[in-house]
Amino acid sequence: MTEHLTVVEHPLVQHKLTLMREKDTSTKTFRQLLREIAHLLAYEVTRELPMTTKTIDTPLCPMDAPMIEGKKLALISILRAGNGLLDGILDLVPAARVGFVGLYRDPETLQPVKYYFKVPDALEERITIVVDPMLATGNSSAAAIDMLKEAGAKNIRFLCLLAAPEGVARMKEAHPDVPIVTASLDDHLNDHGYIVPGLGDAGDRMYGTK
Ligand code: URA
Numbered sequence: 001m002t003e004h005l006t007v008v009e010h011p012l013v014q015h016k017l018t019l020m021r022e023k024d025t026s027t028k029t030f031r032q033l034l035r036e037i038a039h040l041l042a043y044e045v046t047r048e049l050p051m052t053t054k055t056i057d058t059p060l061c062p063m064d065a066p067m068i069e070g071k072k073l074a075l076i077s078i079l080r081a082g083n084g085l086l087d088g089i090l091d092l093v094p095a096a097r098v099g100f101v102g103l104y105r106d107p108e109t110l111q112p113v114k115y116y117f118k119v120p121d122a123l124e125e126r127i128t129i130v131v132d133p134m135l136a137t138g139n140s141s142a143a144a145i146d147m148l149k150e151a152g153a154k155n156i157r158f159l160c161l162l163a164a165p166e167g168v169a170r171m172k173e174a175h176p177d178v179p180i181v182t183a184s185l186d187d188h189l190n191d192h193g194y195i196v197p198g199l200g201d202a203g204d205r206m207y208g209t210k
Helices: 011-021 027-045 082-092 139-150 165-174 202-207
Strands: 005-007 051-057 062-068 074-078 097-105 112-118 127-131 155-159 180-182
Touching (some): 074 082, 139 155, 139 165
Antiparallel strands (some): 051 062
């Protein structure tokens, strides 16, 4: 991917996103819509995967048929909201390897601190797709990608549902080599770190918590 930021403007993505943003959308519908949008975003983020061919036999003749080249993809979910996007991507890429990064914000330093990190082996040989629905300040995403690079990942893409300009700028500064795919570049972050207009707290809306 060459662009640092790709906004997927497909009508189905935009329509479903509008339904997700509405404050009265139920948990069940929100979760279903996120899964559906994840399918469409997965299509976009995997668009330029390297291809090879494999010789197969159809019932009629042999052919050199296209296949995705290389090791299985690594999908990395930033807990907990990343899991909603992850489920949808796994519907399309069921053989992908999966990792999880858990971070919390230190109340004193406001810096992200790791509490969980488990990722697939041979990350240096895989294309790694990091998923988190909300790219807000970008601090946790940038920190998660620091950790993945330390673990060997080299070819990384970041997939989110909504991005704030502040988060995109932070990621561009910290990881200019990591393309971002999103359904919307929203207006700004408010004083509490929420994306505006946004959709509220993605994890709470997905899991029905407050
Ligand atoms: N995380 C969320 O869930 N929502 C926001 O608006 C920002 C960060």
